[in-house]
Amino acid sequence: MNTKTAFSVIAPAKLNLFLHINARRKDGYHELETLFTFLNFGDTLDFSLDENNQILITGDTKGIADTDNLIYKAALLLQKHTNISLGAKINLTKRLPMGGGVGGGSSDAATTLLALNKLWNTQLSIEQLAGIGLQLGADVPVFIRGRSAIAQGIGEQLVDVELEQKWYCVVHPNQHVSTAQIFTHPDLKRDTPKISGDWRAHKLTNDCEPLVKKLCPEVEKTLQWLLKYAPSKMTGTGSCCFVEFASQVQAQDVLDKLPHTWQGFVASSTNVSPAHTELAAIFDQ
């Protein structure tokens, strides 16, 4: 057995390559269909074992109280679920914009569950971890499974897909968009029919985009600016927008021209979450 007591793992960004909203459920959640892929870019989490059962979070917590931090919540849920009396020190290096639609909080939570399951040797299955993750957010299970996937239900019913590797220039227009605000807005389009047959043959859009553009003119500006280079899209409920290319050079060229008021990054997509690849390299050799 590999007994590593300190290691670092990525919490990667995700993109929603399309996002259709099919209906609103009685509990307020929405039935959706979305295509998730992962990027080779994200936050970094450093884990070290604490023989006491304390969970200590340090680093770029950006004013989030410990008890609200999804990393802390994930660690606590795993402790409770497994009755383990071990703890951990977890340091966060934040690179993913909060409220940016790239899933930073959910990815931090998922990486925490995956990593502590190894650090504490609690041996839960991916399905068990995804079940725990779902209590923290609709987006967490896809990061736990770590495969590009079409999601249905509220985002937790996942069917793996194999996508070609692409390069993305992702732009954050310095706006925080609250997922809850978008999903409770009366003007959100909620009636896109479910995809029948092959999703690749359909018109694929992001149903949140028209509303977010209206509420947030800076997002509209970003999409317009990116359109000069390639078809531009928004991820999740925003605010990040992206363009897709076959090569790194093309994506970097757009980033180099980015107006200084916005931030961005270039990253390649991957069908397997880099969190899984990194953990396998640490624990499964």
Ligand SMILES: C[C@@](CO)(OP(=O)(O)O)[C@H](O)COP(=O)(O)OP(=O)(O)OC[C@H]1O[C@@H](n2ccc(N)nc2=O)[C@H](O)[C@@H]1O
């Ligand atoms: C819609 C997505 C697409 O990836 O948006 P982003 O947050 O990534 O932008 C996600 O599934 C979001 O997942 P996550 O951010 O984990 O959502 P949660 O914390 O569970 O819920 C945040 C808010 O969104 C609403 N919500 C979320 C998912 C869903 N299928 N229907 C909803 O109505 C919830 O009612 C809640 O008010």
Ligand SMILES: Nc1ncnc2c1ncn2[C@@H]1O[C@H](COP(=O)(O)OP(=O)(O)O)[C@@H](O)[C@H]1O
């Ligand atoms: N570790 C964390 N990282 C980011 N956000 C967190 C974290 N813990 C709690 N949150 C909360 O989750 C909200 C959504 O964050 P995030 O996942 O980055 O956005 P999005 O779902 O739009 O990609 C944040 O505004 C923040 O209040």
